[in-house]
Structures are given as structure tokens and as C-alpha cells.
Amino acid sequence: MAPLRALADLDDEERAAAESLLFRLADDEFVIAERYTEWQVVAPTLESDLALSNIAQDELGHARVWFDALGELGYSERDLVWERDPGAFRHSTLVELPFAEGDWADPILRGYLYDVAEDLRLDAVAGSDVRELVDPVEKIRSEEEYHLEHAQNWLERLCDDDAGRERVQSAADRLVPHALTLWVPGPAASAIDSSGLRGESLDATRRQWLDTVASFLESLGLTVPLDPGDDPTESLPDSVGSDGNHTDHWPRLHDELTETYRELGRSDVRRLRGEGT
Amino acid sequence: MRWEVFRQAKRGDYHKHCGDVHAPDREMATLFAQIQHGRRMTTESLWVVPSEEVTEIDADDTAFGGRTDKAYRWATAYNVDASFAQEVADSEEEQAEVEQSRGDD
Numbered sequence: 001m002a003p004l005r006a007l008a009d010l011d012d013e014e015r016a017a018a019e020s021l022l023f024r025l026a027d028d029e030f031v032i033a034e035r036y037t038e039w040q041v042v043a044p045t046l047e048s049d050l051a052l053s054n055i056a057q058d059e060l061g062h063a064r065v066w067f068d069a070l071g072e073l074g075y076s077e078r079d080l081v082w083e084r085d086p087g088a089f090r091h092s093t094l095v096e097l098p099f100a101e102g103d104w105a106d107p108i109l110r111g112y113l114y115d116v117a118e119d120l121r122l123d124a125v126a127g128s129d130v131r132e133l134v135d136p137v138e139k140i141r142s143e144e145e146y147h148l149e150h151a152q153n154w155l156e157r158l159c160d161d162d163a164g165r166e167r168v169q170s171a172a173d174r175l176v177p178h179a180l181t182l183w184v185p186g187p188a189a190s191a192i193d194s195s196g197l198r199g200e201s202l203d204a205t206r207r208q209w210l211d212t213v214a215s216f217l218e219s220l221g222l223t224v225p226l227d228p229g230d231d232p233t234e235s236l237p238d239s240v241g242s243d244g245n246h247t248d249h250w251p252r253l254h255d256e257l258t259e260t261y262r263e264l265g266r267s268d269v270r271r272l273r274g275e276g277t
Numbered sequence: 278m279r280w281e282v283f284r285q286a287k288r289g290d291y292h293k294h295c296g297d298v299h300a301p302d303r304e305m306a307t308l309f310a311q312i313q314h315g316r317r318m319t320t321e322s323l324w325v326v327p328s329e330e331v332t333e334i335d336a337d338d339t340a341f342g343g344r345t346d347k348a349y350r351w352a353t354a355y356n357v358d359a360s361f362a363q364e365v366a367d368s369e370e371e372q373a374e375v376e377q378s379r380g381d382d
Contacts, residue, residue, distance in 0.1 A: 153308060212316065
């Protein structure tokens, strides 16, 4: 295998492509973690509460990995999180939507749709030739295995009777179109592929994702509101997120998560001891 | 349903009881035990056991020994020069500690 290149060694065009890829990876992780934490203290049992909180922490850790890579390209944490315009976030609408209130099927199914996608995304960046993309994959994946197992085990149990299955089905009808936004190509898509930043195209990854998700959900007696042959663009929601057009829920969430920073009149962030090691 | 969790910190150690989890079945119990009892410490292995499978023997039942003089069982009852082997000295010391904690003469 050819030796890996460093992000800092990319030329301007490749660099722009890498930024665009990293923003999507980081923002999806960051925002889904933020949403997950809303279940703290209100999940169905203490155990499920702790499990989801831990998953949220993992996803924040993964966001940190990709934000750090953007740091290599000159961004500060302040630019990336605390003072970034909400319209400059590139996450999908799947991760920003509020949860259907009191519906445990929502975070579980959403987690499943997201975790399968994350797994495939990791495969794709592991096939790149850039060190900052390849190196973190193994560590992230070891945590992702738990997330997938957690989501699948819960889904199997939620679909164990008619009432539960109906809840999961309605979450699927609502969320699958939003999950498709994870695969909407941005303006840098072809530059990302031609710069060797991922080993698999977005389109191929989406097809794999749909195959995996559909066969698992169908095995639980659910129907996926989309066939593999369908044109995915026809099923997309009005806003796709990754182009900067978000649902109205996003500015509210962004406002909430930056509230303390603004209230305390901060202009910079200090790293905690041991962070980034 | 309640499950008791036993944690082994490193290979060769005993599994020590470290708490419990509530879960509807074995698979979910192992998933929750991992998060609650394995994640923050180095953990070689966890045992997850249905609480009802644990048989308890209480203090009344365990107090059956040590009521009559069985001094002959104690290594410390003999005059042995233990200095020839460290493990014999260690064992004697351990024995003496146990006797003390049991309140034996």
C-alpha cells in the first residue's frame, strides 16, 4: 500500500474537498450527540438511560476527532463550534430533528439508521490515502460496534409485538427520508472521490446502506418506504441539511447549545487537561 | 429482571461482585453491564448472572465451624522455623491475620 499523505500536504483543491468531507462527518456526529443527550434522565429505564448517554459521549468523541482534523487545516474550536453560523453546519436533517416526544422507538431507530451509515462512512474513509482520515477509524469503529448492537437489540425487542412494531414503523416512515440526506452529494463530491479521500463513492455507499437497513428492518416485519431501485432524490425531505438548508429545528438547537458560551461572554475555549491526547 | 454483575480486572483474578443491572433478558443484561461496569475500568471479563440463580447462605449457616478447639488445624499452633522459605512465612502471617480477624485465641 502507498504511504499515507498528511492533510497538510494536500494541494488547494484537495484541501477544499477534505474540508467539505470533514465538516459533514464532524457535524453529523456533533449534532446527533447533542440530540441524544435530551434522553438523559427520561429514557425508559436507568440502564437504557446510561447506555444512550454513553453513546452520546462516544459520538461527541468522534466529532472531536474530525474537528481536530479540521484544526490541522487551520480552524479553531471557536470557528468550528461556538461561533459558527448555524447555516454553515453541514449535518443531515436526520440528526437535527427533535425526537417524537416520549417515543423510545425514535432514538433507537434513528440511532440504527445513523450507525449503519457511520459504519459505511468509516469503511469509505479508511480506504483513503490521508493519514488523518485513516488513523482514527479503528478506534471509532470499536465503539461503533456497541452502538449497532445496542440499536439492533432494542429494535428486535420493540418489534416483538404489534404495538411496538407500529411505533417503529411510524418512526421509519418519518425518519428514512431524512436518513437519505446523509447521502446527498455536495458540490465537492467528485473532488472528494478524485482526490482519493474515500475509497467508495457516496452513491455506492448509499446503496449498501439501503441494502443493509432494508434487509434488517424487513426481517423484523417492517417495511422500508423506498426500494433499492428508486431514485433517492424523489424521497428526500424539503431540506437536506448538508447544503446549509436546515429545518427550523436546527437554529433552535444551535441556540440552545451555544447559550452558555454566549451567556458567559466567552470569546474562546480552553482545552481540558488530557483532551486531544 | 435483575442480574448480578461480577467483574474480573485482569486475567487470573477472581471475579468480584460489582453491582447489578435491570434487563429483560440475558443479551440486554450483558449490553447494559458492559456500559455500567466494564467501560470505565480495565476489565478482563464480566459475569452476568440472573439474581435468582444466586443462592445465599446467611451468617447463621456459615458459623458452624470454629466453635470447639481445633488449634491443631492452625499452622501457627506449631513451632516451625519458617525462615527457610518465604512462602511458609507468608502463609503463617496470613493465618495469624485470619485468626485475629475471627477473634480466635
